[in-house]
Amino acid sequence: MDKVKAKKEFGQNFLKDDSVLNKIIQSMPHNNNHIVEIGPGLGDLTKNLVKYKDVTAYEVDTDLIGILKSKFAKELESKKFTLKHIDVLKAWDELNSLHNGKYDLIANLPYYIATNIILRAFEDDLCEHIIVMVQKEVAEKFTAKVNDKEYSSLGIITETISKDSRILFDVPPEAFDPMPKVISSILYIKKDLSKKFDKDFNKFLKSCFVQPRKKLSKNLSSIVDKNKISTIFEDLNLNDNLRPHEVSASLYSQMYTKVKDGRDN
Numbered sequence: 001m002d003k004v005k006a007k008k009e010f011g012q013n014f015l016k017d018d019s020v021l022n023k024i025i026q027s028m029p030h031n032n033n034h035i036v037e038i039g040p041g042l043g044d045l046t047k048n049l050v051k052y053k054d055v056t057a058y059e060v061d062t063d064l065i066g067i068l069k070s071k072f073a074k075e076l077e078s079k080k081f082t083l084k085h086i087d088v089l090k091a092w093d094e095l096n097s098l099h100n101g102k103y104d105l106i107a108n109l110p111y112y113i114a115t116n117i118i119l120r121a122f123e124d125d126l127c128e129h130i131i132v133m134v135q136k137e138v139a140e141k142f143t144a145k146v147n148d149k150e151y152s153s154l155g156i157i158t159e160t161i162s163k164d165s166r167i168l169f170d171v172p173p174e175a176f177d178p179m180p181k182v183i184s185s186i187l188y189i190k191k192d193l194s195k196k197f198d199k200d201f202n203k204f205l206k207s208c209f210v211q212p213r214k215k216l217s218k219n220l221s222s223i224v225d226k227n228k229i230s231t232i233f234e235d236l237n238l239n240d241n242l243r244p245h246e247v248s249a250s251l252y253s254q255m256y257t258k259v260k261d262g263r264d265n
């Protein structure tokens, strides 16, 4: 085994359980998309991915780059594997997309930036599927539906821009070395590429949930005029006592359109 000390600051928990690795591979979509992996680490998932498809991986840790280069010398030479030594969030700032054609993101994500990475993947028009290992609570937020305890802006954004979103299965801490303190889940999202991620809609939703237990109309009053809120609630037949988690994703979209219309006029 490689003598590498896992670095906490890079969220390094290496996946060592072959049955989990196999289940991730089995969940790969059957299409011709390229694969992008974020954080190949010691290459255990990468090794399985390159058997099936061409892979581009983004790794920030300099110490791992040498190991990956020697492990995948043949695949790098044949261009089945491309390795980018960069912080993936910087790569996204510089390039807008992590690949120059349609791709699926498959990764065991560094948990400290997992939510941010998934939102960036939503913005990336060339990313079609997202199959990622994240903390269970994070996966629950992205897949939560109206009235669920975990329902928030993340679940609404996901529902708005995807055709399908599910937790595929949970993964216990023992599957990793070192073991994380939390249970993990594999999150599956199939984006609807005809829909665009709207950053302003995301900001609007965050304001709606700023105090999750308060009335939605109260939360909205920090960004929308009170009379306007009353008109919107009347138009959409909404009760003034509604709490943020009681409103469906499609109603939030309609509400946002009405708020925007008011501003454009």
Ligand SMILES: C[S@@+](CC[C@H](N)C(=O)[O-])C[C@H]1O[C@@H](n2cnc3c(N)ncnc32)[C@H](O)[C@@H]1O
Pocket (backbone or CB within 6 Å): 010, 011, 012, 013, 014, 015, 016, 038, 039, 040, 041, 042, 043, 044, 045, 058, 059, 060, 061, 064, 086, 087, 088, 089, 107, 108, 109, 110, 111, 113
């Ligand atoms: C949870 S580990 C997964 C490692 C490996 N894929 C596995 O399954 O065993 C997260 C990986 O992401 C890398 N990483 C952390 N922050 C990153 C960033 N900002 N950009 C790219 N890679 C990052 C870490 O160095 C580490 O290799």
